[in-house]
Amino acid sequence: MRALLLAATMLAGTFATMPARAAEPAAAAQAAPAVTIPAEAGAMPAGKLGDAVVPKAYRLDLDLDPAQPRFSGHAEIDVTLAKAGRYVWMHGRDLAVKSVTARVGGKTVSGTFQQADPTGVALVTFAEPLPAGAATLAFDYDGAFNEGPSGLFRVHVDDTWYGWSQFESIDARSAFPAFDEPGFKTPFTVTITTPAGQRAVSNAPEVATETKGAKTVHRFAPTLPLPSYLVALMAGPFVGVEGAVPATPQRAAALPLRVISTKQNGASLGFALENSKSIVAHLENYFGQAFPFPKLDQITAPIMPGAMENAGADLYEDSILVLDDKASTAQKRSFGMVVSHELAHQWFGDMVSPAWWDDIWLNESFANWMGFRIGNEWRPDLNIGAGALAEGFAAMGTDALRVGRPIHEKITRNSQIDAAFDTITYGKGGHVVAMIAAFMGDTKFRDGVRGYMAKHRYGNASTADFFGAMADAAGDPRILPAMQSFTDQQGVPLVTFAPAGKGAWTVTQARYARLGTEMPAQTWGVPLCLRQGDARQCQLVVDKSATVRIAGTGPLVPNAGGTGYYRFELPAAQWNALIAQGASLPSGEAQATIDSLNASFQAGRATPAQLVAAARAFGANPDSYASDEATSLLIGLDDRGLLTPAAHEGLRRLVREVRAPRLAALGFDPRAGAHAADDPDKQARRVSLVAEMADVAEDPATDATLVKATDALLGGDAKALDSAFYGSAFRAWLKPAGLAGAKRLMELALSSEDPLLRPAALRAIGRSNNPEVAKWLVEDFSDKRLRVSEKLTGVAMVIASSKTRDYGFAYAQANLEALLGAGGGIFLTRALPQVLSGFCAADKVPAIEALRPRFANNAGALELERAIERVKSCAVLKDARAEALSAELAKVK
Numbered sequence: 011m012r013a014l015l016l017a018a019t020m021l022a023g024t025f026a027t028m029p030a031r032a033a034e035p036a037a038a039a040q041a042a043p044a045v046t047i048p049a050e051a052g053a054m055p056a057g058k059l060g061d062a063v064v065p066k067a068y069r070l071d072l073d074l075d076p077a078q079p080r081f082s083g084h085a086e087i088d089v090t091l092a093k094a095g096r097y098v099w100m101h102g103r104d105l106a107v108k109s110v111t112a113r114v115g116g117k118t119v120s121g122t123f124q125q126a127d128p129t130g131v132a133l134v135t136f137a138e139p140l141p142a143g144a145a146t147l148a149f150d151y152d153g154a155f156n157e158g159p160s161g162l163f164r165v166h167v168d169d170t171w172y173g174w175s176q177f178e179s180i181d182a183r184s185a186f187p188a189f190d191e192p193g194f195k196t197p198f199t200v201t202i203t204t205p206a207g208q209r210a211v212s213n214a215p216e217v218a219t220e221t222k223g224a225k226t227v228h229r230f231a232p233t234l235p236l237p238s239y240l241v242a243l244m245a246g247p248f249v250g251v252e253g254a255v256p257a258t259p260q261r262a263a264a265l266p267l268r269v270i271s272t273k274q275n276g277a278s279l280g281f282a283l284e285n286s287k288s289i290v291a292h293l294e295n296y297f298g299q300a301f302p303f304p305k306l307d308q309i310t311a312p313i314m315p316g317a318m319e320n321a322g323a324d325l326y327e328d329s330i331l332v333l334d335d336k337a338s339t340a341q342k343r344s345f346g347m348v349v350s351h352e353l354a355h356q357w358f359g360d361m362v363s364p365a366w367w368d369d370i371w372l373n374e375s376f377a378n379w380m381g382f383r384i385g386n387e388w389r390p391d392l393n394i395g396a397g398a399l400a401e402g403f404a405a406m407g408t409d410a411l412r413v414g415r416p417i418h419e420k421i422t423r424n425s426q427i428d429a430a431f432d433t434i435t436y437g438k439g440g441h442v443v444a445m446i447a448a449f450m451g452d453t454k455f456r457d458g459v460r461g462y463m464a465k466h467r468y469g470n471a472s473t474a475d476f477f478g479a480m481a482d483a484a485g486d487p488r489i490l491p492a493m494q495s496f497t498d499q500q501g502v503p504l505v506t507f508a509p510a511g512k513g514a515w516t517v518t519q520a521r522y523a524r525l526g527t528e529m530p531a532q533t534w535g536v537p538l539c540l541r542q543g544d545a546r547q548c549q550l551v552v553d554k555s556a557t558v559r560i561a562g563t564g565p566l567v568p569n570a571g572g573t574g575y576y577r578f579e580l581p582a583a584q585w586n587a588l589i590a591q592g593a594s595l596p597s598g599e600a601q602a603t604i605d606s607l608n609a610s611f612q613a614g615r616a617t618p619a620q621l622v623a624a625a626r627a628f629g630a631n632p633d634s635y636a637s638d639e640a641t642s643l644l645i646g647l648d649d650r651g652l653l654t655p656a657a658h659e660g661l662r663r664l665v666r667e668v669r670a671p672r673l674a675a676l677g678f679d680p681r682a683g684a685h686a687a688d689d690p691d692k693q694a695r696r697v698s699l700v701a702e703m704a705d706v707a708e709d710p711a712t713d714a715t716l717v718k719a720t721d722a723l724l725g726g727d728a729k730a731l732d733s734a735f736y737g738s739a740f741r742a743w744l745k746p747a748g749l750a751g752a753k754r755l756m757e758l759a760l761s762s763e764d765p766l767l768r769p770a771a772l773r774a775i776g777r778s779n780n781p782e783v784a785k786w787l788v789e790d791f792s793d794k795r796l797r798v799s800e801k802l803t804g805v806a807m808v809i810a811s812s813k814t815r816d817y818g819f820a821y822a823q824a825n826l827e828a829l830l831g832a833g834g835g836i837f838l839t840r841a842l843p844q845v846l847s848g849f850c851a852a853d854k855v856p857a858i859e860a861l862r863p864r865f866a867n868n869a870g871a872l873e874l875e876r877a878i879e880r881v882k883s884c885a886v887l888k889d890a891r892a893e894a895l896s897a898e899l900a901k902v903k
């Protein structure tokens with residue numbers, strides 16, 4: 011699984027992409043009386059079901075007509091009972107189960123099905139005890155399609171209904187009765203009945219299709235062993251393109267490949283078809299093994315908040331697969347990284363699956379690292395590799411809080427599972443994998459991965475199994491504890507350098523802390539890599555302090571290549587020398603330096619003058635990721651209200667000083683494809699420069715160019731504005747256009763199914779920072795074409811924007827139950843706390859803390875604690891440093 015993050019709107023972007031669970035319970039479940047659990051059934055399992063009843067095979071027969079609000083199904087599960095008994099604990103959420111039977115020894119025993127808790131733990135009670143040994147459980151049931159992207163969900167696209175499935179982590183149980191845990195891997199034999207002539211897609215190849223009257227029955231081959239969270243069930247009048255991945259040294263036969271989407275995208279699937287082939291071949295080469303399933307379908311859905319690695323049937327948000335050669339760098343980067351991520355999971359996650367959700371970090375951290383690595387191999391010119399480090403440094407911002415969690419943590423309750431899919435698992439986990447791979451050496455690390463794959467092929471494995479394989483491959487007993495010090499402890503190591511004679515430094519490690527925060531004493535096994543000119547030196551620092559030596563010339567670079575998951579602190583002279591190199595440091599080292607300098611300021615050490623110097627130096631770096639980060643902290647602090655009006659004007663002048671000459675040098679023509687001949691990283695840099703010139707510097711000439719192009723687009727000239735500039739153009743256009751403009755832009759959005767135009771227009775309205783527009787969007791506007799997830803995204807964007815934040819929060823407080831029950835589910839349970847992080851005042855804390863009971867025991871609980879700490883910590887920073895920072899920025903001429 012992989013959520014999409016929108017560059018330059020990280021805070022606003024995160025929630026736009028969180029999985030949403032439409033939690034409108036089925037009528038039957040709603041009406042269900044409280045369940046009384048007989049003593050003989052034992053206590054309800056809050057997490058793992060245990061192994062009293064183990065599934066061996068599923069036969070699922072579903073009738074899916076997405077034009078109808080409900081679907082129906084017949085499910086049969088072959089199981090083995092460890093001992094005789096009347097009770098079976100399993101899963102099923104919001105399903106109306108009409109009949110349950112067990113066939114055992116030629117006899118049929120009837121039973122009853124009761125959902126016992128909101129996470130979908132269910133108790134089946136049989137009329138008489140079933141004997142130990144084999145039995146077949148059979149269920150007839152129906153359920154509701156969701157409107158948000160979880161479970162079986164449906165969307166109305168261009169006057170037609172389509173249905174898809176998204177089951178990770180625990181939503182398969184809302185589509186069929188199941189033993190819904192990753193440790194239970196079995197074959198699934200799927201049959202899907204659709205309205206006549208529609209298509210169906212599942213994990214295995216379709217082996218028989220029969221149309222009878224108004225229905226078509228699609229039969230699929232049995233799958234290889236899969237956990238329930240990887241099952242795919244799609245139905246609708248889809249269109250697609252098909253081909254095959256030619257044979258490779260690892261695979262003798264061609265692999266059937268299709269790209270499948272809704273009708274209006276049919277002409278734009280060729281890029282995804284051709285380029286998926288090359289990514290499969292790169293992955294087979296890395297793993298030294300053939301693609302592990304008999305076919306691959308790549309499917310798109312308009313409201314999928316990212317992508318999901320269903321075995322042989324990956325699902326993606328439209329914008330990831332619907333593109334062509336002329337697409338923006340950002341869209342091509344997203345294709346390369348996300349497709350590589352999901353396809354890496356076909357081996358790492360699907361063929362070898364986690365034993366339990368404790369081990370999900372291993373799946374996601376590894377896939378994240380592979381996504382960037384293989385994406386980079388696929389198209390080195392897109393600079394995809396630098397994006398991996400950007401995610402790692404972004405995760406440090408979250409990991410720097412005192413509240414939080416380690417990458418690898420025990421999960422004992424169903425309610426904890428969704429919370430594991432956060433920036434710690436993806437951003438930190440990916441960075442830590444990169445650091446270990448770099449320290450072990452690429453070949454040894456790859457051999458460790460291959461050994462682990464071979465040993466657990468089509469089975470399950472745990473973190474201990476992975477570490478064991480790595481220890482075998484490393485030939486160095488220190489690797490394992492070093493790796494575990496990062497996976498099993500939360501927090502970011504801070505490595506402080508002090509001179510210790512010529513070419514020598516005393517380094518001291520401690521847990522990084524923001525101003526006003528105390529941290530417990532901690533140490534890590536830090537693979538510390540230094541560079542000075544051409545000299546490079548790596549050593550594993552395991553003690554609180556150590557001496558390191560390096561004999562080179564020029565400034566000391568304390569995180570060579572930027573692959574280390576640590577922050578550093580330097581004496582002022584060394585900081586200044588390093589900042590002075592900002593324009594020429596390679597991307598990873600530049601990103602590491604900006605991160606550590608910003609962290610130093612937030613800890614009360616680096617000076618405002620150093621931040622301003624860094625904005626100027628790194629703003630001239632030719633790498634898009636390094637250049638983007640140059641001004642990010644200053645802009646973020648302004649957004650949170652730390653700057654006086656005079657300092658705000660100084661920041662505008664600084665951004666113009668840093669960005670205007672670069673944009674002038676690159677040139678800017680907003681028309682579609684005008685810069686298509688440029689190097690892709692240069693194209694990405696231009697998009698960011700335009701955004702800062704418009705949004706922050708409020709440069710009249712840039713605004714005028716964007717407004718004119720948007721006017722032409724609204725007037726029907728589709729070529730007037732390249733999709734790469736949609737975001738900044740729509741925001742610039744809305745500034746003078748106000749509410750009347752928002753209404754016009756909304757109509758443009760809702761009358762379009764374009765995978766880029768529609769969401770960009772809706773996001774611009776949500777982020778208008780105009781109180782009148784915000785109120786109209788949140789309270790007054792109603793149109794059934796606006797999807798539930800789009801409406802909720804809009805509300806969250808209003809709260810994430812500085813001038814509408816107070817209004818949005820007050821609205822959310824007054825309407826919390828309605829928002830949480832609107833069908834966004836996990837969307838708001840995580841996104842609402844995240845956007846509250848934008849406040850920077852101690853007096854806001856009680857109102858945020860008052861939300862605790864509403865988020866207790868769900869995926870939003872930790873996000874809420876993070877928001878509370880961020881708001882408090884920002885208030886401390888404001889008291890201590892805002893005045894000096896404002897004075898420094900006001901000086902910028």
Ligand SMILES: [Zn+2]
Pocket residue numbers: 011012319351355373374377378
């Ligand atoms: Zn993933």
